[in-house]
Amino acid sequence: MNDITxxxxxxxxxxIATCMTVVGWVLKQLALPNKWIPLALLILGALGYMGxxxxxYHNAILGGTIAGLGAVGGNQLLRQTLKKE
Numbered sequence: 195m196n197d198i199t200x201x202x203x204x205x206x207x208x209x210i211a212t213c214m215t216v217v218g219w220v221l222k223q224l225a226l227p228n229k230w231i232p233l234a235l236l237i238l239g240a241l242g243y244m245g246x247x248x249x250x251y252h253n254a255i256l257g258g259t260i261a262g263l264g265a266v267g268g269n270q271l272l273r274q275t276l277k278k279e
Contacts, residue, residue: 206246207260214239219272 214235221231236258243257244250 206243207256210239210243210246210257210260213242215272 217238218231218235221234222228226234239260240254240258243260244253247253247257
């Protein structure tokens with residue numbers, strides 16, 4: 195049973211990064227100015243990660259970092275994959 199708990203805890207950053215990629219795409223489709231999307235993802239990612247892992251300052255920083263890096267990487271992955279040449 196302990197192994198399952200470790201797997202679930204290890205998957206939180208992946209879950210948050212994936213969700214923030216989707217949220218960033220939705221914000222883009224809603225015509226939110228590009229300059230506000232990273233800030234929105236930072237806040238939502240930090241809150242989401244803290245909701246999963248606990249309400250601490252450390253989790254806020256870690257969640258915001260994961261959300262930012264994951265969303266930007268996910269955005270570029272989608273952009274390059276869907277790019278028409």
